[in-house]
Amino acid sequence: MAAERQDAPAVEAVALEKTYPGGLEAVRGIGFRVAAGEVFGLLGPNGAGKSTTIGMLTTTISPTAGTARLAGFDVVEQPLQARGVSSVVFQEPVVDRGLTGRANLELHARLWDVELTVAETRMSELGRALGIAEILDRPVESFSGGERRRLELARALISRPRVLFLDEPTVGLDPRIRVELLDVIAALRERERVTIVLTTHYLDEARRLCDRVAIIHAGEIVALDTPEALLAGLGGELLELRVDGDVSVALAALAAHGIAAGESLAIGQTLTVPLRQASAADAIAAIQGAGLSTSGISSRQPSLDDVYLRLTGEGLAEAA
């Protein structure tokens, strides 16, 4: 077995494509690199191609074209080695409910060739860190949804993977459990020193956890940068208002006054205006000066949804 390359990026994808039978192009030329120790997010709505990308990187889906490497191991040419340096927590819960939590962890440890004494130590450590030590010897069918997710995290980490894939880790969980799990995942990075590739359609998850975010739309990456840099493109404040009348007239009026020229976005009758040097009052005056009335006026900080909207013409929630 070739030795893993210590100098290689933890994850490297080059022009990955996946076309399913029937012609569905789920992933169309995705490429990115993830450095060791980084938390990298794939953000996009359901059907954008996130899970398919994870599937190709974890060798559970075969790429139609392109290449990918995990710690230097090609996922197609060296699949066993690539799987050996990674672990994945899939979107759907995949623990064996008929077994205990401990049996699920032992199974993973054996399959990843972790020595028994090491595995037992890891189980104790991870059980304490993830708050499931007390329930490990219970059948998994008795676990709550949040406890099953924690068990899956423990299972994925027992082999000390170089790369941890988390596919929509908090989907389907109630808000309180989600927040707790985000805390757990955020702590993983410091504790385990593992590279994390995370897919999500939750903006707070991407913003909170990720060093960099790739925004995926219709199988392609439309933007890739740190959350702060992506948001900085929209300025510090957004003005949102409804316009009664022709929105194109409102957009022209804003442009004529040098306010957010070319950056304002209209969805139906709702305008979103990035305020940079201008004030909200200036923008409203410009629109009303064009003979249009306005309503539902609010201002807020930009979110990744606004970034997504600007890039794709759809909101993350709408696209989902």
Add this chain to the structure above:
Amino acid sequence: MATITAQRTALARPARAARLPFTGRAVRTLAARRAALTAHNPRQVAVPLIGPALLALVVAPALKVATGGLHSHIDYTSFVGVGAVGLVVPLSCVFAGLSVIVDRHSGAQRELLAAPVPRSYLVLGNLLVAIGLSALQVTVLVGLSAIRGGQFHITATGAAWFVAAALLFTVFMYGVAETLASKVKKQEDYIGAVPAVAILPFFLAGALFPIAAMPAALTAIAKALPLTHALALLRYGFVDPRGSGLHDIWGMSNVTVEAWLSFAVLALFAVALTAISVRAFTRSAVR
């Protein structure tokens, strides 16, 4: 980044101690998982045994009384008792194949596909459990037949033929079940295929009567079925040292040669279906 790299080095795994080669350990682990899940579902052990047990306990002795048996040197109770193996093994293997579909639908299969083991090990691990389960069920069946007065002639050589035939037939049938589970996506469609796969051959392969008792065309079909060879070998091992069943297939004067020929046929089918099932699983599991 240098700090992270340094810490990564510090967390590197310790050197591996000497233990079983990883190959054996991985297959045993997968088999242990399947065995544990099967134990959690006792119906999978008991249900395939019900019909064959009734055959051995009730039908065969009753038919013997009603018809006078086979009118030969072979005891009819033990003849059908062994014939019932031709039903319990296919049913048991079909149940095991259903677990593959359950794994796929539950998502557990995906977790196993992400493990650093060859995909063929997933099939082999399940096969080991199917063999163990079939061994248990066949033992119970033969025991029930003996309790009902079946006459068995067991020698060391005969036992070897019996075990070899049962083992190869189980491997073949599991290959059929695994292949079917890979090709058929829905549980209901899989169950719908059971009569053709597990029950129809039982009636054509000499389970209840010698194949020579059928019309020539059906006898010719029977000779092509792996179950026919399996039953002939099983009976040669435990019931009929003269090998009448083998003679019905091959028509030779040397029963040992006939036995080896049927063994070769079974082995060929077992190897072929195992290879086919591994390929079918690998191709269907990874989209």
